[in-house]
Amino acid sequence: MATSIRLFDEKGFKGTSIQDLVNEIDVTKGTFYYYFTTKEELLYMIHYDFINSLLDKETKLLKDIKKNCKEKLYGIVLILIMEIKNRRHSARIFFREMRHLNDVHLLNILSKRDQFRINLQELIEIGIKNNEFREDFRADILSFAILGVVNWSYFWYDPNGSVNEVELTETYVNLILNGLNK
Amino acid sequence: MATSIRLFDEKGFKGTSIQDLVNEIDVTKGTFYYYFTTKEELLYMIHYDFINSLLDKETKLLKDIKKNCKEKLYGIVLILIMEIKNRRHSARIFFREMRHLNDVHLLNILSKRDQFRINLQELIEIGIKNNEFREDFRADILSFAILGVVNWSYFWYDPNGSVNEVELTETYVNLILNGLNK
Numbered sequence: 178m179a180t181s182i183r184l185f186d187e188k189g190f191k192g193t194s195i196q197d198l199v200n201e202i203d204v205t206k207g208t209f210y211y212y213f214t215t216k217e218e219l220l221y222m223i224h225y226d227f228i229n230s231l232l233d234k235e236t237k238l239l240k241d242i243k244k245n246c247k248e249k250l251y252g253i254v255l256i257l258i259m260e261i262k263n264r265r266h267s268a269r270i271f272f273r274e275m276r277h278l279n280d281v282h283l284l285n286i287l288s289k290r291d292q293f294r295i296n297l298q299e300l301i302e303i304g305i306k307n308n309e310f311r312e313d314f315r316a317d318i319l320s321f322a323i324l325g326v327v328n329w330s331y332f333w334y335d336p337n338g339s340v341n342e343v344e345l346t347e348t349y350v351n352l353i354l355n356g357l358n359k
Numbered sequence: 360m361a362t363s364i365r366l367f368d369e370k371g372f373k374g375t376s377i378q379d380l381v382n383e384i385d386v387t388k389g390t391f392y393y394y395f396t397t398k399e400e401l402l403y404m405i406h407y408d409f410i411n412s413l414l415d416k417e418t419k420l421l422k423d424i425k426k427n428c429k430e431k432l433y434g435i436v437l438i439l440i441m442e443i444k445n446r447r448h449s450a451r452i453f454f455r456e457m458r459h460l461n462d463v464h465l466l467n468i469l470s471k472r473d474q475f476r477i478n479l480q481e482l483i484e485i486g487i488k489n490n491e492f493r494e495d496f497r498a499d500i501l502s503f504a505i506l507g508v509v510n511w512s513y514f515w516y517d518p519n520g521s522v523n524e525v526e527l528t529e530t531y532v533n534l535i536l537n538g539l540n541k
Contacts, residue, residue, distance in 0.1 A: 189458065191373040273455060276371065301539075310539045318522065318530050319539065321515055322508045329507025340500065348500050356538030357483075357492045357501065 178226075181219055186266040190220055190274040220274060221282040227267045228289045231256065235296055246304030247354065250323075253297055254353075255346045257327045262336040269331060294320050323353055360408075363401050368448040372402055372456040402456060403464040409449045410471045413438065417478055428486030429536065432505075435479055436535075437528045439509045444518040451513060476502050505535055 180201050184193045195216055199209050213219045238244075238252040260268055278286060298320040304310035326349055336342055362383050366375045377398055381391050395401045420426075420434040442450055460468060480502040486492035508531055518524055 189373065191371065304539075308541055311541050314530065314534065314539065315522075318527070319534065321511065322531060322534055325508040325511025326504045327507070329503065329511060333503050340497075345500070348496065349504060352496065352501065352504055352538070353534070354538045354540045356534070356536045357486075357496065358536045359490055359493050 178219070178223065182223055182266045182270060185220070185223070185270050185274060190216070190270070190277045217277065217279055217282070220270075221278055221286070223267060223270055224275065224278065224282075224286045225289075227264065227271050228286060228293065231260065232289055232293055235293055239296060239300065246300055246307060246309045247350075249300055250297075250304070250353070251346065251350045253300070254323070254327050254349050255342070257324075258330060258334075258342045258346050258349075261331055261334055262342060265331070272328070272331060294324060297323065326353065360401070360405065364405055364448045364452060367402070367405070367452050367456060372398070372452070372459045399459065399461055399464070402452075403460055403468070405449060405452055406457065406460065406464070406468045409446065409453050410468060410475065413442065414471055414475055417475055421478060421482065428482055428489060428491045429532075431482055432479075432486070432535070433528065433532045435482070436505070436509050436531050437524070439506075440512060440516075440524045440528050440531075443513055443516055444524060447513070454510070454513060476506060479505065508535065 181193070181198055184197060184201065188197070193216075195206060195209055198216075199206050213222075234256045235253060238249060238256065241249070241252075244252065275283065275286065298316045301310060301314075301316040301319050305312045305316065330345065334340075334345065340348075363375070363380055366379060366383065370379070375398075377388060377391055380398075381388050395404075416438045417435060420431060420438065423431070423434075426434065457465065457468065480498045483492060483496075483498040483501050487494045487496075487498065512527070516522075516527065522530075
C-alpha cells in the first residue's frame with residue numbers, strides 16, 4: 178500500500194500498472210491478487226484509510242468537553258494540516274483520484290467525507306448558539322470556506338519550509354476568527 | 360476544444376482518446392492533426408486559455424485607480440467565482456490534469472498561475488501599507504488562504520443552487536475581512 182500510494186501520486190492511478198507496483202517491491206502479480214481483487218480495490222483502501230483516520234481524530238476532538246468551539250475549530254484545522262506532513266501522498270491521491278473509484282466505493286467515501294464537513298458545520302452552529310461566533314453567516318458555507326483554506330495547503334504548503342504546522346494553523350485560525358481588517 | 364473540455368472533465372485526460380474526440384464531433388483524425396500535433400498540445404491550450412483570461416481580468420481590475428484594496432480584493436474573488444458558472448469544466452481540468460502537461464508547457468502555466476497569486480499578495484501588501492489591512496499577517500500565506508477558500512468552491516459550489524455568485528463572493532469577503540468572532 179505504501180508503494181502504491183507513492184506511485185499513484187507520482188504517475189497517477191491510470192498511469193500506474195499492477196506490473197509497475199509488483200516490480201517496485203519485487204513480488205509477483207500472484208501476490209498482488211492474493212490481497213486485492215483489482216487495482217481499484219487498492220485505491221479504495223487508500224481512500225478509506227485516509228478519511229477514516231481523519232474522522233476518528235475529529236470525533237475524539239469534538240467529544241472533548243474541556244474545549245470550547247474556538248478551540249475545537251483550531252483542533253480540526255491542526256488535524257488536517259498535520260496530515261500534510263504525515264500523509265502528503267495519500268492526501269493528494271484523495272483529492273485527485275477519487276473519480277477512479279467504482280460507484281459503490283465512491284458513495285461510501287463521499288458519505289464519510291461529507292460527515293467530516295457536517296461535523297464542522299455543526300460545531301459552527303453550536304458556536305453561534307453559544308455566542309462564540311457571529312450569527313449572520315451560513316454555517317454550511319463557512320464549513321466549505323474553512324475546509325477550502327486548509328485543504329488548499331496540500332497543493333502548495335511545504336512543512337519543511339519557513340513556517341511550521343502549528344504556525345500555519347495559528348495563522349489560518351486567526352484569519353478565520355478575526356479577519357484581515359485593521 | 361469545447362468538446363475536449365467536456366470529455367476531459369468527464370473521463371479524464373488519460374481516459375479520453377483522440378478517437379473519442381473526433382467521433383464526438385464527427386470529424387476524422389486527420390482534421391485533429393491539422394490543428395494539433397498531440398493530445399497534450401490540446402490540453403496545454405485549454406490550460407493556457409483558462410489562466411490567461413483570468414490574468415487579463417485581474418490585471419485590468421488592479422489598474423482601476425477608483426477602487427481601494429478591499430474593493431479590489433472583492434473583485435478578485437468575484438472574478439474567480441464567476442468562472443465557476445461560466446467555465447466549470449475548464450476549471451476542473453485546470454486543477455486535475457496539470458501533471459499531464461510536458462515540462463516546458465507546465466513551467467509556462469505554473470508561472471502564469473504564480474503571477475495571479477503574486478498579484479494578490481502584492482495587493483495585500485499595499486493594503487497593509489495603506490492601513491486598510493492588519494500588518495501582523497504574512498501576505499504570502501494570506502494569498503494562498505484566500506485562493507484556497509475561493510478555488511475550493513469548484514469542488515462543491517452549484518451556481519444554480521440557493522446562493523448566487525454575488526452572495527457567495529460577499530460571504531467570502533466578509534469572512535476574510537471581518538472573521539467569524541462575535
